[in-house]
Amino acid sequence: MTKSRTLREQEGRAGLLLISPTLLITLVVVVLPLLWAIMLAFQDVRLINIRRAGLFGNYTLENFTYVLEEPGFWSALANTLIYTIAGTALSIAIGLVAALALREKFKGRTIVRASILIPYVAPVVAVAFLWEVMLNPQYGIVNTWLSEPIAFLSQARGTFLGVQVPVALLTVIAFEAWRYFPFAFLFILARLQAMPHELEEAATVDGATPTQRFRYVIMPQLWRIIALLSVLRFVFTFTKFDDVYLLTGGGAGTEVVSVRVYNFLTARDDIGASAAQAIVLAVVLVVFLVVYLRFFGKAEERTA
């Protein structure tokens, strides 16, 4: 039988054979655990009774009702949204400005470019610790520049120019913008450098000022990459755990859902409730993505 196998069949077999390690590891470490996480969200499980809770244990909606009834969850979800939208918008805006500023060659551009990339490349634990030290109210360098020290990371509210502001949440957002604008910068700069110069030159000859060239020539060519960046940054930030956990531990009004998931899992040892919150978080994320893609997919059709 094997002799009569065609080349196409052989190729199909070889392909499956070569891809199988990849598929196997994603299946075992990503897909199956995900399914299990969904099951855990519908079971009353703790680490102590996990062995008794088998696959076909008692399924219940209790975790969800419990989790959704806690006021802490809704404020965490609100924080997550504010943090994600502000962090995404700021990092892309700063990345755009940086890319435009570094577009043309100048002396020392390589060094400035390298410096801009470091916050993104450096380990999150190191930069979070660095911010903590720099913002420390007792010996932080930033507070020595201020007339009155501010506890940036441990103060939930403060007044700025007579307006109440959420200090710690704003600081965490600033961290997010600082750490991830290089990501947007890289993408936008790559796009800018791939643009043909002729269009801009033609616009200049026609008398377009720099802001007009930006508005009518450059921006239309950047919308696609900015839309893509918004999706990527939104998805990554929405479920991000490290940054907030390391900076504030979720205190001072900065608790986001992922930190809550972690606390329920470890400190409270409530696996079911932890999984239920993670699932709600993922569902909210998917809803946002679908709405966004509908909206932008339509906008794209209109411009095309």
Next chain:
Amino acid sequence: MSRDAFERSLLRVLRPVTIAVLFLATAFPFFYMVTLSVRDIQELILDPGSLLPDRLTLDTYKDVLTRQGFLTFMGNSAIVAVSSVVITLLISIPGAYAVARLSFFGRRQVHFLFLAVYLFPAIVLAIPLFVLFTMLGLRGSLPGLILVYIAQTVPVTVYMLRNYFETVPASVEEAAAIDGCSRISTIWRVVLPLSKPALMATGLYAFMIAWNEFLFALLFLVERRDRWTVSLGLSQLAGSIEIPTTVLMAGSVVLTLPIVVVFFAGERLLTEGLTAGAEKG
């Protein structure tokens, strides 16, 4: 003055100012990190506003590496990162080749799977893996952590490598096949030597993920101090009041330096790979 002339002169001022602000905002914190790591804690407390140390000391590094155990942590991180790189490459090279060159059942769906894994939130995955590893007694073991890192990087590295393999002309491979190379030896003798830059970029990417990662290291290793990675070690010791901040700063230099060196050594390769494949962060 015309609008055009006004805007041009305004930009002539704004552009260098923007560049200077960006440079300061990114370079200053790291400059501060290094200067803080080479001074005595007394000096910092007495004069927190000073930028340069009066007296240089390297005792902070000695303290953090030996007494605080950062040498062990670096060893653990190195084991985790290097094994992740090697195994990720071993798995993703054949995988990427298959997706790039061979038509097999489900090839199109594979793309979708990779994208889903790439965008998939780690925090959701953390729960079942934490429970599973606790049940299997794998918590506190480095191989368990390595397994998770590989699963998180492989979808992206397959994608990165596939993009490159597709640029290798098929005719070169056909020539090798006619000369009697089997499929495996074609990959080994023809495709891989032509793909060195992509392999480098992929390896660097896997290394950075494994060296920088925090959440899974925290969940799996926190109770075993002798197994801590550098990231986990710094985050755990940062809360302690007994260890001087300057010593911990030395620790964060030790944590940051390898990754910055690795990144800039392969920067051109990586940023090309990143903007083509998009990094997770």
